[in-house]
Amino acid sequence: xxxxxxxxALTVASMISVPALAEVVGKVRTDWIGNDIVVEAxxxxxxxxxxxxxxxxxxxxxxxxxxxxxxxDPSNSAIACQTTGPVTVGDIDLDRNGEEVFxxxxxxxxxxxxxNRFYDRHNNTxxxxxxxxxxxxxxxxxxxxxxxxxxxxxxxxxxxxxxxLKSAG
Numbered sequence: 620x621x622x623x624x625x626x627x628a629l630t631v632a633s634m635i636s637v638p639a640l641a642e643v644v645g646k647v648r649t650d651w652i653g654n655d656i657v658v659e660a661x662x663x664x665x666x667x668x669x670x671x672x673x674x675x676x677x678x679x680x681x682x683x684x685x686x687x688x689x690x691x692d693p694s695n696s697a698i699a700c701q702t703t704g705p706v707t708v709g710d711i712d713l714d715r716n717g718e719e720v721f722x723x724x725x726x727x728x729x730x731x732x733x734x735n736r737f738y739d740r741h742n743n744t745x746x747x748x749x750x751x752x753x754x755x756x757x758x759x760x761x762x763x764x765x766x767x768x769x770x771x772x773x774x775x776x777x778x779x780x781x782x783x784l785k786s787a788g
Contacts, residue, residue: 639664639721661721668706672699698749700764706773743768
């Protein structure tokens with residue numbers, strides 16, 4: 620009985636804060652020394668039916684040697700998010716600070732490429748912001764994408780339209 624209870628507790632704990640996982644869906648070589656632009660698909664773990672496509676620059680070893688900066692990639696990124704199936708909105712943060720959906724290291728220690736989600740209640744729209752986070756000298760380079768829920772059959776499990784109601788616009 621204790622094993623079953625432990626397994627159930629572990630399953631519940633793992634579902635509470637599951638970060639999004641990225642899947643590389645494309646890579647483009649930008650020059651002869653091996654620098655690439657990487658395209659990753661990220662499914663929002665709390666909003667089923669929404670996928671974000673994140674692109675970023677990945678430096679080669681030769682470029683790192685030439686530039687003298689071994690430990691980090693540039694802060695450049697772009698994001699585009701779309702509905703890719705029936706939308707079910709789970710327990711998302713609805714306050715102005717939003718919620719981190721994805722994070723990936725861009726340096727040996729301190730720099731991360733981050734995607735945050737916000738909800739604009741007035742316009743019934745999900746907003747995804749891609750940016751880098753650093754301990755100091757943060758970058759102003761960012762990219763934004765929106766997923767309007769107006770006219771989309773979106774089911775909310777919690778939040779503004781919970782109780783099994785659907786948002787059809």
